[in-house]
Amino acid sequence: MRTRLLAVFRRLLRHYGAQDWWPADSPFEVIAGAVLTQNTSWSNVERALANLKRHHWLDPATILAVPQPDLAHQLIPAGYFNVKAERLRSVCAWLLEHGGIECLRQRETGALRSALLAVHGIGPETADDILLYAFDRPVFVIDAYTRRILARLGLVRGDESYEGLRALLERGLRADVALFKEYHALLVRHGKDTCRTHPRCAGCCLAHRCPARLPA
DNA sequence: TACCAGGAGAAAA
DNA sequence: TTTTCTCATGGT
Numbered sequence: 001m002r003t004r005l006l007a008v009f010r011r012l013l014r015h016y017g018a019q020d021w022w023p024a025d026s027p028f029e030v031i032a033g034a035v036l037t038q039n040t041s042w043s044n045v046e047r048a049l050a051n052l053k054r055h056h057w058l059d060p061a062t063i064l065a066v067p068q069p070d071l072a073h074q075l076i077p078a079g080y081f082n083v084k085a086e087r088l089r090s091v092c093a094w095l096l097e098h099g100g101i102e103c104l105r106q107r108e109t110g111a112l113r114s115a116l117l118a119v120h121g122i123g124p125e126t127a128d129d130i131l132l133y134a135f136d137r138p139v140f141v142i143d144a145y146t147r148r149i150l151a152r153l154g155l156v157r158g159d160e161s162y163e164g165l166r167a168l169l170e171r172g173l174r175a176d177v178a179l180f181k182e183y184h185a186l187l188v189r190h191g192k193d194t195c196r197t198h199p200r201c202a203g204c205c206l207a208h209r210c211p212a213r214l215p216a
Numbered sequence: 217t218a219c220c221a222g223g224a225g226a227a228a229a
Numbered sequence: 230t231t232t233t234c235t236c237a238t239g240g241t
Contacts, residue, residue, distance in 0.1 A: 041221040077238065079221090079236080080235090082237090083236050123225080184222090221240090223236105225234105
């Protein structure tokens with residue numbers, strides 16, 4: 001498993017180059033982006049984040065001080081703006097209640113993950129985005145791309161539970177923050193890449209050496 | 217026009 | 230417990 005997972009990683013890295021995720025200037029921007037990107041394309045998230053930056057609102061205390069309708073208005077480009085305004089406020093309240101990001105860094109990964117999952121609006125994938133990219137914890141993020149691509153490559157079944165698939169990959173690769181960050185980024189990069197031979201294939205190119213994208 | 221995108225929670229079955 | 234519905238904008 002480890003050998004095959006690393007082989008896929010090396011092929012993706014060779015083909016796309018390092019993605020250097022997460023695109024953010026601060027750990028809090030990672031957290032905000034993780035909430036805003038739920039079921040939403042990143043280009044739309046960038047517009048909402050730009051709105052927050054323009055207003056100098058990209059800060060937990062400020063976001064809590066702003067009236068929720070005003071916050072929601074700035075989140076319109078990211079879609080689900082009422083839901084996301086509430087979720088962003090929930091995670092900001094949680095951060096402040098626990099002394100902020102740097103204070104939370106003292107916590108053990110399992111305890112931190114449980115605490116994150118208890119926050120309204122933070123599910124497994126969002127929690128793991130935050131743990132890996134904001135807290136530098138060796139947690140493998142499972143998203144639709146990961147499941148689809150690795151299933152098409154025959155490395156996993158594809159119908160595993162979120163936790164089952166995460167455990168499978170973390171055991172297979174061993175704890176490596178830098179590897180997990182780059183691997184997830186490359187899977188997303190590949191998943192977004194539309195194959196000219198097989199539209200919306202998301203992964204077939206690696207599996208079948210699609211001539212449209214991978215040299216024979 | 218219909219579908220999808222870097223999900224999660226509530227409601228219904 | 231599992232499945233379905235809701236939230237919503239922007240690009241293809």
